[in-house]
Amino acid sequence: MTAFILRRLGVLGVILFGSSFILYNIAAISGDPTADLRLSTDPNRDFLIASLTRELQLDVPPPLRYFLWLKGVLGIFVGNPNFGMGRDGSAVVDSLALALPVTLRLVAAATLLAAILGIMIGIVTALRQYSRFDYSMTFIAFLLFSLPVFWVAVLLKEYLAISFNNFLREPQIPMRWIIGIGLISGLFWASVIGGSRKTFWTAFAVAFAASSSLVAIFGATGWLLNPSLGPIVVLLLSIGIAFGVTQLSVGLINKAALRASLTMAGLSVVAYYPVNWVFDNYPGSLSIFLMACVLITTAVFIGLAFSKIDRAPIVRTTIITAILSASLVIVDKYMQTWKPYMQTDAINYRPVPTVGQRNDLLDSSDFWISSLDVITHLFLPTLALTLIGFAGYIRFARGTLLEVLNQDYIRTARAKGLSERTVIMRHAFRNTMIPMATILVADFAGVVGGAFITESVFAWSGMGTLALQGIRSQDLNLLMGVFFITATMAVLANFVADLLYSALDPRIRVGSGA
């Protein structure tokens, strides 16, 4: 195994070397950094050209200059990487260090969201193969595939951000919206649940009534201006989560699991006030992290306390319930922050921003307000990237699950009388997740490329903006720095995906043959 990993890392090094060599030469040949100086009428033009040539070592031909660049980059191994100087005289490393977290935040949020939504919808389409739901989701997936990301981004800016901000000034939800949202959610849930005509219409009616009355209540109570869940709603939702998670993971028939997760859901409400007290008095990532640790330990103990046999699945169920209901408490905290956030001078009741990755005018002393600011800024770009990205996940999850459902072991599982839930969740879903996990990792790197356009539409100062700036100003070092980071990430991600695949799928053995 170690030999395999070392060999693969060696290959990765060769690939990085080759691709950066190719790009360096292409970029060096296609752009002359002194071009704009040559055209200038500056009296000391020749001096400027000479100094730039000396600084960027332009007198060395590109294939050789590459090695000078490489020498600096290889300093990474001694902890002193040198990506060269940019045209503006600043070290490229510093610009990269500023830009990388911005892009990573965007890409991580978008990939995660796209994967979760895409896999869920893909699985439902596979289970309802050839239904109307399947056909309409397939159509939507193809439509999203074909959308240019810049076009979607501009649309989102216009309709979601500006119109929504205008709407928030006077949040009266008109009747046609209430009915429209109700119809859409009714159709969605009814087709997801499927079944006979009677079930379909019952589901439709329930979903329609529930969502349109919810929307109407939101509109009537001004909830959008001052949203909150409150302990009672948190409790109800947590109980719902406990039932849902138990049903999906071990089945409601497992009373021990149900009791454990219900207790966990109850606990999260008991903890509601103390936790909010901690949130208010000791805000910060550290206290959230510590509380998450406490939460998971509690969940493990509760799971162990309620179970006698078959402990692992029950503990797992309890942990999932705990995490979900604790996130409800955090969501509730953010909802309480919403009103003070909107009242700040920097926001002034226009909370959905269209440009930038943070609001510089905002007084960032309050942890909750400043992190809410980051979240609202993430909202539109993430949505744009997610919309484009999750089409692929729908198709892929659907295809994989259908393939798995055709396998013999699924037929065996059905034949020995396992419930449909066990067959789908235990046998089919887990095997679907093996290729999905590897795709997810590899996709994470691919989205970095896709984020270039999104960043430029939303004026984020991330890696994409740096790369475009590097190309526009013929800044070879800047461009190569961005490329080197993204390419390393892509190559490493593929490597991790391979390892993950072999770890998840016992049929694949690395190291023995390869």
Next chain:
Amino acid sequence: MARKSKASVESTEVLSGENAIQNKEIEGLSQGQIVRKRFFRHRAAVISLVTLIVIVIMAFTALDFRLFGIWRVPGWWRWTPEDLPELRFGDCPNDTVGCPTISFMPKFLGGHGIGLGRHPFGQDDIGRDFFALVMKGTQRSISVMVIIGSIGATLGVIVGSIAGFYRGRIDAILMRFVDFMITIPVIIIGSVIGYRYGNLGATFLALLLGLFAWTGLSRLVRGEFLSLREREFVDAARVAGATNKRIIFKHILPNAVGVIIVSVTLLLSGAILLETALSYIGFGVVPPDVSLGLLISQYQDSFTTRPWLFWYPGLFIISIALSINFIGDGLRDAFDPRQRRRISKKERQDSATAKKLAQAND
């Protein structure tokens, strides 16, 4: 739950019947005929094919163009992108100018009647007819797409088949090179090339971009060749004395053509999105030339006041890319030998009655 398992039992029972129906359908047909038949059964794919053909014909006949640079062939549309007709004032919503005159609302419903009007897609800020501009942009985008696609496909098939067929050192060298190229995000290399060579014209840009679009396809073709070259029919051909060239072109390629065609359609839809994205960020087609992405980037600021300048180019990009994706889906189904069509209830009943009748006759 019970419903589902019952259905699966049912489907195993009727499997032999389904096979019989499927086999009957393809009896006595050549491979091409089977593929064509399956393709035309895919409704979405056929609709997309028609849409794409209509868009292509519309875009390429709307404007004047010069045949071999000498003869001027007049287009059917009354304006060209260079014309500067008067801006339409008045009767536009919100006091804007140059709004679209296209209308689908019949007169008796209070609309302007179904018709195109003088400027169906409206006018831009200096009065140029936007329909003519969009048609010109569509022409550009489609030709860039076709050039990138054909160069990418040719190179990909050549490299992939050489690597897959000859294996060994050639394969290792070529595939390492592909590894190198695939690591470079296409948007970066496209921008680098586009920034430098975009002003040399769309065709030249497309040619260059095509040189970098073949890598994914070549990997796929190589994989296909590696598996096909081990099959018996290749051995048989070799024993019969066929040359390598003959084996590649007559025996292996026809068997790989399904995979190739499907991924070429993906390459095409990727190419149009790449071109429009590059033009949007200013590294693709540059003014005074027109492309769909360029139109969007030029007029996105006027979105709030004159949204049609933004909608129509986007609509054309989406229609083209969507049609190609659906055609690709149809082709994938058509070429897939394992593909099973859903047998309709009626057909199932028909075959059951036929079976019963046959038994009764016995």
